[in-house]
Amino acid sequence: MADEDDYELLPHREIQRLKEEISKLKGGQPVESDKELKRAVVGLSEKIESMNEILEAASQDLREEDKEAEIIKDKIDPIMNKMAEIAEQNEKIAKGLVAINDIVGEKLEEITRLVEGLRTIATDFKEMKMEFRKLSSRPASSMQMSRPQPAMQPMPQGSTVPPPPTQPTGEGPQRMDIRPPKKRGLFG
Numbered sequence: 001m002a003d004e005d006d007y008e009l010l011p012h013r014e015i016q017r018l019k020e021e022i023s024k025l026k027g028g029q030p031v032e033s034d035k036e037l038k039r040a041v042v043g044l045s046e047k048i049e050s051m052n053e054i055l056e057a058a059s060q061d062l063r064e065e066d067k068e069a070e071i072i073k074d075k076i077d078p079i080m081n082k083m084a085e086i087a088e089q090n091e092k093i094a095k096g097l098v099a100i101n102d103i104v105g106e107k108l109e110e111i112t113r114l115v116e117g118l119r120t121i122a123t124d125f126k127e128m129k130m131e132f133r134k135l136s137s138r139p140a141s142s143m144q145m146s147r148p149q150p151a152m153q154p155m156p157q158g159s160t161v162p163p164p165p166t167q168p169t170g171e172g173p174q175r176m177d178i179r180p181p182k183k184r185g186l187f188g
Helices: 012-027 032-136
Strands: none
Touching: none
């Protein structure tokens, strides 16, 4: 029979402690395990309370941040609208500058063509002037015409048409009066 019962040897102090706990439990007195449990529950309660305070503070911070975000949004929205308007205006200005640049480019091409034409005319004029000077500096004998001049016909009576200008007679040097037309003012 002794072989069939398994038992464990416990120290005398442990047995004594267990007996005291049993008697306290029967008598309704708190045992050490109850005290430990009570301390654990109190500690847990304090930790839960602390966690609730932290969560409440975090919730309050989030509400304040939401209010601040709303205030900031209310202040930033008009600024963003004005920035959008400025961006639109800048786009219009840029398009206008491109258009002006195109027009100026076209006008510059026209002016360049006109200047080139004026240079050509000035060169031609200088050549004509030099040719005229050569002709006017020749002696009178070289400028006489070798062809006979036609005689002038008398004008019929009662005619109001002035006679045509006379032809050069070949006497002395003849100068042709080639002058550029006088420039007129802006209004005629």
